[in-house]
Every structure is written in structure tokens, then in C-alpha cells.
Amino acid sequence: TPVKTQLQLLTLTLPDVETVGIIYNSGEANSVTIREFAKEACDALGLKLIDITGSTTVEMVASLNAQIKDVDAIYIGTDNTAASSIESISKVALRENIAIVAADIDIARSGGLIGFGFNYYQIGRATGQLVVEILKGALPSELETKILGQDSLILFVNTDIAEEIGVEIPQSVLDLANLIVTDGVETER
Structure with a gap:
């Protein structure tokens, strides 16, 4: 997963972001590895990373609710627990006008602003x-x-979510997108 690129897309789209909450299950080895990559990328980009963890949907959403006021954006890697919790996670994020950037397109389709993944x-x-x-x-x-090659990666952008949370997606990001959701319709480019 191109974690640094995903977080660069986040900063390009949301230039005022200072603190990113990473949602993951610390019991999933793959998620711990992605968290380490995210920490390195955030350090390089001058971002603060906050861990939002849980081993179940209930724990994960409770952790998010407790920390949502501390983050400017949410990053979700390829985490199975977060994937199964995405509808609840996205409700919390939308309620607080917080953008979700996901490493998995299917996670992004369920409430993310941006998804960039395989x-x-x-x-x-x-x-x-x-x-x-x-x-x-x-x-x-x-x-x-x-x-x-590059055809093994997809950039997904949801302009409906952007409008709902008050974010303007830069044209440079829209120009790179393979999949764009507008007015509830996903279009492949």
C-alpha cells in the first residue's frame, strides 16, 4: 500500500490538516505495519499522527468518538476491522465534517473522501x-x-462527500482520479 502517497493526497486535498487519526486494529499485523509506514510518512509531511484503535467495531467506534475532536482528518489503511466498521466510522466522521482517506477503494466507497489503492x-x-x-x-x-504498473492503482474521489463536509477537491486531484462519485453516481475515467 502506497501509504506516503495516500497521505500526500490527503495534504494536497486538505492543506490545513495538522493532525491525522489512523484507525486500525492493533491485533492485525498488517495494520501495525501500515501504522508504522503512516508514522514515517506523517513525520516527513509535518503531520501529527494519533492512534484510534479497537479490536471490534464497538471498540473502534468508541475510540473514534472519544478522539474525533483531536483530528483534522482520518486515515484508514487496509484494516479488516475498520473495513467492517466503515459505515459507523463514516457516520461519526460526517457528523464532525472530517474527511476520510482510505487505502482501499471499497472502504472509500463506503464514506471516504479519497481512496487510493490497489x-x-x-x-x-x-x-x-x-x-x-x-x-x-x-x-x-x-x-x-x-x-x-500504474494500472494496478486506482484513485477514487467522492465529490458528494466533499460537498457534504465543505471541502473543495483541487482540480489537480480530480484530473488524476480514475473513479469519481458525483450526485451519487460513480464514473470511471
Whole structure:
């Protein structure tokens, strides 16, 4: 997950942000790793990072409610608990006019202002090509390692959320977006 780029998009879109709340389950190893990357990125960008943790939806939302006044924006990585809690998280964020930036497009679709993450369809196609080679008799150790290109990442922007929380999305961000939601309709570009 390109955590630094996600947080750069946050600062480009919300230049007055000083404090970012990261919502995650500290019991998920992947989420702890993303939190470490987020801390490094926030330090480099001059942002303060606040941990908002919980191991269940109830705990996570309670933690968010307790700390929502301390953050200017919310960042959600690829966290399973946050993903299953996103509707409740987004209600709290919208109530306080706080933007959510997500590392997963499906999380962003459920209440995020911006999502920047992997195109799992494209990754699945590339994986399928490797499987075909194996089924044709190639040994996995003989297959070339591939680095996915820019088409493996998607930028999602929800202009409806922007309007609801009083944020103007810079044209430079809109120009880069692959998916834009306007008036409840998601358009692919």
C-alpha cells in the first residue's frame, strides 16, 4: 500500500490538516505495519499522527468518538476491522465534517473522501496469467517476478462527500482520479 502517497493526497486535498487519526486494529499485523509506514510518512509531511484503535467495531467506534475532536482528518489503511466498521466510522466522521482517506477503494466507497489503492481486478488478472503458465507446466520458480504498473492503482474521489463536509477537491486531484462519485453516481475515467 502506497501509504506516503495516500497521505500526500490527503495534504494536497486538505492543506490545513495538522493532525491525522489512523484507525486500525492493533491485533492485525498488517495494520501495525501500515501504522508504522503512516508514522514515517506523517513525520516527513509535518503531520501529527494519533492512534484510534479497537479490536471490534464497538471498540473502534468508541475510540473514534472519544478522539474525533483531536483530528483534522482520518486515515484508514487496509484494516479488516475498520473495513467492517466503515459505515459507523463514516457516520461519526460526517457528523464532525472530517474527511476520510482510505487505502482501499471499497472502504472509500463506503464514506471516504479519497481512496487510493490497489486495483484488485488488475492484480487478479496478472495472477491468473501466472496460474495459466503453471497449469501449462511451468515451475513457479521459473516464472518471472512482475512489478505491477500504474494500472494496478486506482484513485477514487467522492465529490458528494466533499460537498457534504465543505471541502473543495483541487482540480489537480480530480484530473488524476480514475473513479469519481458525483450526485451519487460513480464514473470511471
